[in-house]
Amino acid sequence: xxxxxxxxxxxxxxxxxxxxxxxxxxxxxxxxxxxxxxxxxxxxxxxxxxxxxxxxxxxxxxxxxxxxxxxxxxxxxxxxxxxxxxxxxxxxxxxxxxxxxxxxxxxxxxxxxxxxxxxxxxxxxxxxxxxxxxxxxxxxxxxxxxxxxxxxxxxxxxxxxxxxxxxx
Numbered sequence: 798x799x800x801x802x803x804x805x806x807x808x809x810x811x812x813x814x815x816x817x818x819x820x821x822x823x824x825x826x827x828x829x830x831x832x833x834x835x836x837x838x839x840x841x842x843x844x845x846x847x848x849x850x851x852x853x854x855x856x857x858x859x860x861x862x863x864x865x866x867x868x869x870x871x872x873x874x875x876x877x878x879x880x881x882x883x884x885x886x887x888x889x890x891x892x893x894x895x896x897x898x899x900x901x902x903x904x905x906x907x908x909x910x911x912x913x914x915x916x917x918x919x920x921x922x923x924x925x926x927x928x929x930x931x932x933x934x935x936x937x938x939x940x941x942x943x944x945x946x947x948x949x950x951x952x953x954x955x956x957x958x959x960x961x962x963x964x965x
Contacts, residue, residue, distance in 0.1 A: 799826070800836065801863055801871040804846060811837060823931055835956035837861060845870055888945070890950045 803809060803817055814837075815828045840846045845867035848859040863871070889932075 798871065798874050799842065801845060801867050804861055804863040805868060805871060808849075808860050810858045810860050820903070823928055823935070842906065865896075886943075886946055890947065893947060 799818060799822075800814060803814055803821075809817065811830070811833055813834050815830070819827045837848070841848060841861075843866075844864055845863050847864050848861050851858055851860050918964065
């Protein structure tokens with residue numbers, strides 16, 4: 798899926814794909830030529846990508862690009878991932894609601910300590926200060942996205958509660 802996502806943006810040669818994957822995954826996936834080129838060959842056989850040969854600076858390179866079949870597959874996978882993320886967001890909102898109820902029952906239980914107990918968060922570790930900075934920024938962006946979704950859900954709930962109060 799990641800290869801298809803990259804090739805949906807622009808055509809690339811194999812080594813360029815490997816470097817891009819390494820950078821974009823903060824080193825979590827460091828593809829090797831021994832793994833990447835057989836993968837590209839399988840994707841080519843499935844009709845998801847196609848390769849064209851070109852010569853640049855005296856070097857022969859195979860430039861890979863996504864096909865309409867690859868775009869179709871990518872869209873299907875991305876739609877499934879969106880559904881999964883939406884489901885997880887809903888579960889997160891339900892959990893936060895349960896956490897708030899638990900807090901009312903027990904003043905010593907904080908929502909964040911319960912969240913940590915339910916979802917033991919342990920992520921990738923950075924090897925350098927620059928990787929750690931990139932990782933922290935990535936986590937910060939992700940958490941801000943979650944925060945905005947939670948805040949939007951809270952506003953919806955508050956509006957429903959306000960409507961119910963007015964109806965009574």
